[in-house]
Amino acid sequence: MFGITPSARLRPSPFYEATVADGVTAFTTYNHMLMPTSFGNPEAEYWRLMHGVSQWDVAVERQVELIGPDAGRLAQLLTARDLSRCVAGQGKYVPLCNHEGVLINDPILLKLADDHYWLSIADSNIWFWARAIAAERGLRVVVNEPDVSPLAVQGPKAEDVVASICGDWVRRLKYFWFRETLIEGIPVVVARSGWSKQGGFELYLRDGSAGTRLWNIVKEAGKSWDIGPGNPNFCERVETGLLSYGGDTDDRTNPYEVRLGKYIDLSVDDDVVGVKALRQIHAAGPSRHQLGVVLDGDAPTALGFLWHEIHVGGRKVGSMTNCVWSWRLKKNIGFALIETACQAGDRVTVIKDGTPVGAELTTLPFL
C-alpha cells in the first residue's frame, strides 16, 4: 500500500481527528475528501458490522443543497424518478442521468421543505451539474454545499445505540425518512439510512466544528453494545449487492444496466434531463447488465485498482468491476458488467492481474 500525500485539494472531514485518535490506518478519496477505509483489522470490522454496531465517518457523502422557490422543480429536473409524492421528512434514492441517459450519480434525496432539498451524493461533482442546469434554465434556486457531514451508525445493534442517544422515536422512523433534532445541543438530521444492508442510521452533522464531540457521544453511548470504528465495508456491500457509482459504472453506464430501472419513471415530464434518452434505451433494451461473479479457488484475493476483463471463448464479453474475499461465502466474489447474452450459471474466464481464472456468473445479491 502506498502513502497518500496531504494536500488542500483533499479536505479532511469534521471527524478526521477523531478517526485518527481511534486508529485509522488507510483512506480512500471521495468527493475531494478523505474517507477512512481501515482501522487495521478488516475481518473484525466486518463481523462487528454483521453482528454488532459500527460507527463510520462518511462525511464524504456531501450534500448538494437546493434552496429557493424553484428547488423542487430543479430536483425533479435532475432525476427521472417521480418526486411528486415526496413529502418533507422523506428521503428517496434518485439516480441522476445526463442528457444521454448515462448515470452521473445516485444520491439519496432528502426533502427538508418545499423549497429546500439535499442530494446526499456519491463520488462525482453534482454542484457543477446542478448549477449548470439551474442557470441555463433560469431557475430561482441557489445550489450550495452546506456544512453537513454524515456519521453512520450501522449494524443490527445500531437502533439501540441511536435510540439511547435520541430517544425511542428513532425506532419508528421508516427507511430513508429523517427528522431534524439536537444531540446535546449539536444540530443534526437523523435518518434511517446507510451504505450497508445491516440496518442503521446516518446522523447528518450540521456544525462541522462539533465533529469530534459528536463522534465521541456515539462512541460513549455505544459502549454497552461494544461499538467500534469502521467504514463502508467493501466485503459486505459486495455480498449484499450495493452499487458503487464510479467503481461499478463507467462513462456510458445507464440505470437499466445496473439494476436501477425500478427507480426510473419514464412518464415524468419531457423536460427532465435524460428522460427522452432513457425511454429509447428502455425500448431498445440495455446491451449490458450486472450479475455476480464467483471466482474458482479459495485463496483470498488482494484488492486492486482495475476492472478485470471477462472472457467467453476467448472473446471479451464484459468486466468484473470489483473483487473481494467474502468471509461468509469463503470465495472471491464481485460484480460483472457484461453483455446481456451472458446469464447466471454461465461459466466465464476472468483475467485477474494477467492470469486467467475460471468463474461462474450468479444473480445479485449474493446474500
Add this chain to the structure above:
Amino acid sequence: MFGITPSARLRPSPFYEATVADGVTAFTTYNHMLMPTSFGNPEAEYWRLMHGVSQWDVAVERQVELIGPDAGRLAQLLTARDLSRCVAGQGKYVPLCNHEGVLINDPILLKLADDHYWLSIADSNIWFWARAIAAERGLRVVVNEPDVSPLAVQGPKAEDVVASICGDWVRRLKYFWFRETLIEGIPVVVARSGWSKQGGFELYLRDGSAGTRLWNIVKEAGKSWDIGPGNPNFCERVETGLLSYGGDTDDRTNPYEVRLGKYIDLSVDDDVVGVKALRQIHAAGPSRHQLGVVLDGDAPTALGFLWHEIHVGGRKVGSMTNCVWSWRLKKNIGFALIETACQAGDRVTVIKDGTPVGAELTTLPFL
C-alpha cells in the same frame, strides 16, 4: 502518512507500472486517478528539476475532448478568454468559470483542428459541465474523454532530452504550441508545456497500452542528462507562483482574486458562460487577492490538508492556502487568499495547526 486503499474509483495511469518499478512511494488523487507525489527523496527531486531533467506521470491531466461542427463554439462558450485568433497547433491557458464568475477549472486548451479541441484539465469534473452546456444549448458537439495521458519532461535539460527523441524541431516550438507525431511508432502530441517554471515539454500519449514503453523511452534517452523520476513539485510551484485549482481556490474564488485577470477578455459575447458576472466583479473590484506569505522561523514545516487562517489584530482576514519549506529561500512559504486591504509588506499571524506564527506578506512569485 496514511495508506491509500485500492479502488476502481481511482484509476491507475498508463504509467502506473513504470512508476512503481521506478520506486514511487506516495500518491495524491486527481481527477479520480493516482498521481505520484514522491519517489522517496523530495529534496533530490527538487534539485534535479532545478538543475537537470525529470520525468513525471501527469496522466491525471485528463483531456476533455470537444469534437464536431460546434466544437469551437463550445470552447468559446466555456471560457471568457478570447479564442478568435487561436489556430490549430496552438495551446492557451483558459480559466473556466460558472455563471456566477466562479473559477471551476484552469485548463490548457489545445486546438487540434477547427472541429477538434482538448481541454487539459485541473482537478474538477469538466466533462459533466461541458456536456451540460452543450446539451442545454443544442450544440452539435460530442464531449468525450479520449485515451490521452500526458508524460511531462521538465527542467533546464528537458529540451535536450526531448530533442534527442523527436528531433531538433522541438527546440523551435513556442510556449504552449504543439505538434502531433510518433515516437517509435507511438502516437503522441508534443507540447512545450508543463506545471513548472523550469521549462520543458509534455508528451501527450495517445495509446494507453504503450505507457510503460513511452516512459522507458524517455528514461533511456535521458540517461546522458541524468534524468530521474519526479512529479509536479510542490516546493517549486509555490516558489514560482503557480496556481493549484482546488488547492488555492474555494467555491467562490473568481479569476481576478487569483492573478488570472489577464486571461479574461470582458468583450467576448454575452453568451459566454459567466462573462456577465465577471464584468460586474471586475467593475466592483474583487474583495480578495492572492499574495505570498513568509513564515517566521527556519524549521521546515510538514505538509497539511488544511488552509491556515490568517489574522490581523485578532481578526481573520484570509487564509494561507498552501505552506511548504523552500529549499532556495530556507523559509516556510505559501500563498495567501486575503482581503485586498492587506498588502505586501504587512505583518500577519498565521494559525498553523492551532499555534499562532508570525509572518510577512509578499508579492508573488517568490522566485
